[in-house]
Structures are given as C-alpha cells and as structure tokens.
Amino acid sequence: DAEITQSPRHKITETGRQVTLACHQTWNHNNMFWYRQDLGHGLRLIHYSYGVQDTNKGEVSDGYSVSRSNTEDLPLTLESAASSQTSVYFCASSESTRGGQYFGPGTRLTVT
Amino acid sequence: DQQVKQNSPSLSVQEGRISILNCDYTNSMFDYFLWYKKYPAEGPTFLISISSIKDKNEDGRFTVFLNKSAKHLSLHIVPSQPGDSAVYFCAASAPTGGFKTIFGAGTRLFVKA
Numbered sequence: 114d115a116e117i118t119q120s121p122r123h124k125i126t127e128t129g130r131q132v133t134l135a136c137h138q139t140w141n142h143n144n145m146f147w148y149r150q151d152l153g154h155g156l157r158l159i160h161y162s163y164g165v166q167d168t169n170k171g172e173v174s175d176g177y178s179v180s181r182s183n184t185e186d187l188p189l190t191l192e193s194a195a196s197s198q199t200s201v202y203f204c205a206s207s208e209s210t211r212g213g214q215y216f217g218p219g220t221r222l223t224v225t
Numbered sequence: 226d227q228q229v230k231q232n233s234p235s236l237s238v239q240e241g242r243i244s245i246l247n248c249d250y251t252n253s254m255f256d257y258f259l260w261y262k263k264y265p266a267e268g269p270t271f272l273i274s275i276s277s278i279k280d281k282n283e284d285g286r287f288t289v290f291l292n293k294s295a296k297h298l299s300l301h302i303v304p305s306q307p308g309d310s311a312v313y314f315c316a317a318s319a320p321t322g323g324f325k326t327i328f329g330a331g332t333r334l335f336v337k338a
Binding site: 203214 | 271
C-alpha cells in the first residue's frame with residue numbers, strides 16, 4: 114500500500130544545531146507540503162513543492178528550507194534550531210493542488 | 226491575522242445525536258474548503274471537501290454546508306459515534322497565491338457514549 118512516512122518520530126536537539134526532518138511518500142504525488150502544529154494555531158504551512166526542483170515558501174518559512182530532488186522525498190531543514198521551533202511537524206502529499214492531502218504521522222521536535 | 230477561524234475549541238455531544246462544527250473565514254478569495262479529522266499522535270485525515278460553486282456536499286454521515294455570503298461553513302455529523310471523538314480542522318484555499326491551504330485552529334469533539 115502507498116504511504117507517507119516521516120523520520121525521526123521524535124527528536125531533541127540543542128539551540129543552534131542544524132536539523133533535517135525526512136519525509137518520504139510512495140503515492141507518486143507531485144505535490145508535497147510541510148506544516149507545523151502548535152496549540153492555538155492549528156496547522157501552519159512552512160514550505161511546499163509542486164514537483165521536482167520546485168519549492169515555495171508558506172506562511173512560516175523563516176528559519177526553514179526544503180529541497181526536492183525526486184518525487185518521493187521532501188526533507189525539511191532547520192538551519193539553526195531555535196526554541197521557537199519546538200513543535201510537531203507534519204509532512205503531506207496530494208495528487209492535485211486543491212484536493213485532500215495525505216498526512217504523515219508527524220515528528221515531535223524539541224529544541225532545548 | 227487568522228483567515229480561517231474555528232471559534233469553538235471544544236464540543237461535547239451525546240452518542241447518536243448530531244455534531245455541528247463551525248468555521249468562519251475572512252478571505253473572500255477562498256473557493257475550496259476541506260475538513261480534516263485528527264486523532265492524537267496521528268496525522269490529520271481528509272474527511273470531506275466543498276467547492277464554492279456548491280452549498281452542500283454529503284458523504285455518508287458527514288455533510289458540509291457552505292454559506293458564501295456569511296463566509297461560514299459547517300460540518301454536520303449524523304449520527305455521532307464515540308469513534309468520531311477527535312480534533313476537526315477546517316481548511317480553505319484560494320486560486321491565487323499558489324493554492325496554499327490555510328487551516329483553522331481546530332475544534333476538539335467529544336462524543337459521549
């Protein structure tokens with residue numbers, strides 16, 4: 114069965130370190146997204162991609178970057194982790210730009 | 226400035242009764258709306274969507290109503306079941322700005338047996 118996976122599921126890191134969260138989907142979807150979920154804010158879009166070599170900034174992109182070298186993967190990098198980036202991160206993919214998205218299980222990141 | 230607002234953080238309903246979850250939006254360019262359901266420690270799951278050319282869409286026990294003039298949509302769950310207890314997110318997108326999806330803060334639904 115097709116799926117979308119995230120790794121690691123939990124990570125603790127120190128302020129200032131570079132961190133990369135992995136996202137891998139086997140749906141063969143062109144569209145992939147990264148969100149963060151914080152209490153009172155719901156899901157906020159960090160970056161998104163509509164195909165290989167395409168990346169776009171979302172609502173809260175400062176301090177984050179992504180790259181899309183193939184259809185299956187969209188890694189999210191925190192260049193220099195800050196305590197404000199402590200959150201739960203969700204990756205998603207979709208077949209169409211407007212349709213429902215399939216979400217991964219999430220990565221809980223703690224920056225100390 | 227939240228463009229998609231879910232003003233009720235939580236809702237409690239008796240099993241078998243109707244659950245009504247509400248959502249308001251401010252951006253008149255939104256033309257596509259979605260509802261997602263989320264259980265603890267899992268990713269959100271897509272439930273149902275509606276385009277602005279419609280005012281109602283139904284899928285089994287779930288119905289979404291859209292009132293464009295009031296910039297309001299609602300999700301009706303009939304009958305409610307204990308397994309429906311989850312956080313429900315309303316989301317919207319516009320044909321401008323890259324079709325980004327904007328989510329509300331969520332409403333936690335408790336269905337009591």
